[in-house]
Amino acid sequence: MKRIIAVLSVSCAVLFGLLLWQIVKAPTPDTSSAISSQQQSDQPLYLVRAQKNGVLAVYPYGSDTAAIVTDIRLSSLREYDQALMQRGFPLYSEQDLTSFLEDFDS
Known part of the structure; x- marks a missing residue:
């Protein structure tokens, strides 16, 4: 027993x-990763590039009209960042855009 x-x-x-x-x-279930994976696609939402006057602007991807013109001067950036911004720097989500503006506009 x-x-x-x-x-x-x-x-x-x-x-x-x-x-x-x-x-x-x-x-x-992680809803934040589901949302971020939906927001992040293979195609960028925005492209940041230098305008002819030497300031950075944010363009909706595929558009030639700037959505945001910043006060960030291309000449104030490091050489590496200048090269990126002359070619165009892709942003894949609203969060990327916010982070970019916070990082570079300070």
Whole structure:
């Protein structure tokens, strides 16, 4: 009888452990990553590039009309960043745009 109780106790402990392991390892839905993956596509939303007057502007991707003209002068950037901005720097989400403006406009 003691042996049956011991086997049942061990079996219950193992089953409880497996159940707990399944609960802990089960992925929880992460809505923030779902939203960011929807926002980020293969095609950029914006392109930042230098205008002829030497300031940076943000263009909707594929447009020649600037949506935002910044006060950021191309000459104030490091050489590497200047080269990027002359070619055009893609931004893939609204969050990228906000981060860019915060980083470069300070």
